[in-house]
Amino acid sequence: MESRISELQKRVEAALAGWLPESNILPGRLHEAMRYSALDGGKRIRPVLTYATGTALGVPLDQLDGPACAVELIHVYSLVHDDLPAMDDDDLRRGKPTCHKAYDDATAILVGDALQALAFQILATDPHMVDDPSARLRMVEQLARASGSRGMVGGQAIDLGSAGKQLDIAELEGMHVHKTGALIRAAVLMGANSRPDVDPHTLDGLDRFAKCIGLAFQIRDDILDVEGDTQTLGKTQGADQALGKATYPAIIGLESSKQQARELVDRALEGIAGLDERADLLRWIARFIVERIN
Template structure:
């Protein structure tokens, strides 16, 4: 990840720290759990997509801070709930014990609930977002859709139902278009809407970009699960194979998965060609997703 993206990742961390309740504000244990879940590192891919999309329109980063924070808060909530014993039952996330291991199952559930609500609260109240009410409503709707039964929650339901099953490639794609891809696509759209973009063709091109890198991210994740060590990943390596979950390498094979990763990356890059130099950060993120080592 280049210097400009690293700087934006640090900017996202600052925006998140401002958005979250103080750890000494009652209820203290809940607020500690929320901050633990959000501020414990991570690639910050989704905030970076908000910033990078805004940059393609020449939008100042400070206008995008709250939208960037909102999508990452949603992502953090989803990880807290995914790691719970009733879901993926994982004890390690970003190289640290998962939220429920540190704070207990009940507090982790409450932290996830509160984080989801906080994301909409901060996005609705953002004073630096100088857009009309209809566009702000569209942004809130975009984030809500990415969370629900047609987004992450639906994808997790598909995932739970798929354990031990042999899915087709189309069924696997459907699952990840919901579970992983929905919030990635939403991040790109939020960056465009915050920039005042209402052109249908431009939004469609960015939808293609988000769709392509969302699936590319998942394929790379599946490959890393079998190729990388736990220390490198910061989460439990090999857990998908151990849990008998359907993955791209299991269904397509490793070589075909790598070829699909290359195709999706090429599609993402082609979809933003018309932006020219302004889309440099978007291009760098597409390549990062395809080549990341953790």
């Protein structure tokens, strides 16, 4: 499965490189910074989930490149903005200086804005995506909702507002469901909607899978902030603790956090139990999420 993951990571990298403007096109510095932020780094979990979901339903890979790129561009834009001094003020991302460190704050803001716009341009214009206007519209709605105030951006707002405050476990879960889980859910649902005739029962199971692994992913991130090291993580270890952020280990303890993540993966796998062997990559990803070291 690792070789398959590697193939899909390379595939979305190539597709992203094709969509991102070259640095010799005006405004060159902005385009250079966009490519710096979006290429050559990251686990590409979200686009791989889009590919894996579509593949599980028999969708050709070329129909999945567009939604895979779109969800990754939204993710990268969020990282560029989250790293800014006004947000998390991080110096390191994906093993290299953050965008605002490599360029400047204003350029980083514009990079995030441009990457977000490009994501929706791809969904609107990619000629290889599913030839069904209603399916495309559902993808646009899913990605927009996952990205906005009721999704990722809302989760970041809650996160910023909770720094130094005591949250209970329900409040923490709600924050994570928005900040991280919403975009992971969109990645899966966009892959599913690349097959317009997907049956409602299968779609419900995939939605359950996505919700569970989205929360498990963030719990694992919280754990790695405690147990990981900066070189392996590719970002500053202990940053959440330093900022006084609410995390699962801080609230329920490290071992209980690990158990919670494992239970979520078990529930995720139940959601796709009815799918055949074409969904084995989804099953592998679910297990990887709670075992990863970065």
